[in-house]
Amino acid sequence: MSKLNPSPAVEFYDLVTRTHSEGGDALRSVLGDVDATAGPVLDVGAGTGRTVRIIADALPGARIIATEPDLVMRTVLTHQVAGDDDLRRRVTILPEPAQTMPLPDRLSAVVLFGVIGMLDREERMQLWDRLLPRLAPGAPVAVELLPISKPQQLPPMPYAKERIGDHLYEATLQGEPGDDDLMVLNSTWHITGGPGADRTVHGTSQWHTFGLEDLARETGMVAEQLTMQAGVLRAST
Incomplete structure (x- = not known):
């Protein structure tokens, strides 16, 4: 990926x-x-x-x-x-x-x-x-x-789920067409569980299809x- x-x-x-x-x-x-x-x-x-x-x-x-x-x-x-x-x-x-x-x-x-x-x-x-x-x-x-050969709309889907210590890391991934053969991929990470406040982190990448x-x-x-x-x-x- x-x-x-x-x-x-x-x-x-x-x-x-x-x-x-x-x-x-x-x-x-x-x-x-x-x-x-x-x-x-x-x-x-x-x-x-x-x-x-x-x-x-x-x-x-x-x-x-x-x-x-x-x-x-x-x-x-x-x-x-x-x-x-x-x-x-x-x-x-x-x-x-x-x-x-x-x-x-x-x-x-x-x-x-x-x-x-x-x-x-x-x-x-x-x-x-x-x-x-x-x-x-x-x-x-x-x-x-x-696993896609041309740009297309991808609805949010589960991307990763892991536990480290008391924290649960869960991510979703969605995609949308960019210019020419590009896909723009947006991930959203939720980190929950104590200690510390819950976090939400966003990431973006581009991929030629x-x-x-x-x-x-x-x-x-x-x-x-x-x-x-x-x-x-x-x-x-």
């Missing part, structure tokens, strides 16, 4: 990923056949480190390049990596966005979870031009998309849908 804007709802990012965990299972299945000796795994928009840990667990010994331009999430990512001796040896953190991140000559896999919809078609084409020549033979590109088959046409790769939101692109044989 799309990452929320840095403020003020970024504090709840990990609560969303906990609720929508099926993408993590899909990513593990994609990584199962990766030859990590062919090059590092690139995690674009690594957020607070959820996908970094999945990659590290699925591919022991693999080198990982984790890019995250948002300072708040990158701070949490750095904390997660620095506190784990194994990750400290294997994970390199970059602050650049997808459009300008430096890339190695070879990649054994690419993970684009919660980020590809932040790029318009021109930006995606520029990204593919940089990524595709660097993919090792058989290297997969794992992607996570909104398209489907996995659109990415297959852009890249010339073969697409496989794994869940409602997760899929994989592989070079055609």
Whole structure:
């Protein structure tokens, strides 16, 4: 799912990923056949480190390049990596966005979870031009998309529900069409239970809508849908 804007709802990012965990299972299945000796795994928009840990667990010994331009999430990512001796040896953190991140000559896999919809078609084409020549033979590109391929009105729906200590965190998400292929996503978080006053926090993000088959046409790769939101692109044989 799309990452929320840095403020003020970024504090709840990990609560969303906990609720929508099926993408993590899909990513593990994609990584199962990766030859990590062919090059590092690139995690674009690594957020607070959820996908970094999945990659590290699925591919022991693999080198990982984790890019995250948002300072708040990158701070949490750095904390997660620095506190784990194994990750400290294997994970390199970059602050650049997808459009300008430096890339190695070879990649054994690419993970684009919660980020590809932040790029318009021109930006995606520029990204593919940089990524595709660097993919090792058989290297997969794992992607996570909104489960809608064009802008539409989305009524409020439950988004996340988690309890931390005495506080209950509940969120709803609604969407409306923006310009061109954009969806505007609005989340509302209610934090209730003592101690302290109840809180309501609103977050807004934008997401370019398209489907996995659109990415297959852009890249010339073969697409496989794994869940409602997760899929994989592989070079055609």
